[in-house]
Amino acid sequence: MEKMYSYKGFEITVRLESVRALSSEFTYGPPVGYIAVVSIYTADPRRPVGVPxxxxTEGNRVFGTVDEALTAGFNAAQRVIDDRVAP
Incomplete structure (x- = not known):
């Protein structure tokens, strides 16, 4: 899943990677959580700002829900833009 946001003239993309558990039969089970991968781009022209x-979560645990992961990704991108990129 991927969601795009706009913030202070930048484009933010939050892509979720599902983390699945292995069963004893070596088949993949349902997702046990998500990792948020955040990318920030300038809007015009579209260029990456840094690396994804x-x-x-704290303790190196995956996010339990899609909403948690998306919200955390967007909030992290806002902090990066506010602290390091925007004047």
Missing amino acids: IGLV
Whole structure:
């Protein structure tokens, strides 16, 4: 899943990677959580700002829900833009 946001003239993309558990029969089970991969781009022309950032929760645990992962990814991108990129 991927979601795009706009913030202060930048485009933010949050892509979710599913983390699946292996069963004892070596088949993949349902997702047990998500990793958020955040990319920031200038809007016009569209160019990447830095490298994509992979996010998990405290303690290196995956996010439990899609909403948690998307929200954390967007909030992280906002902080990067506010702290390092925007004047």
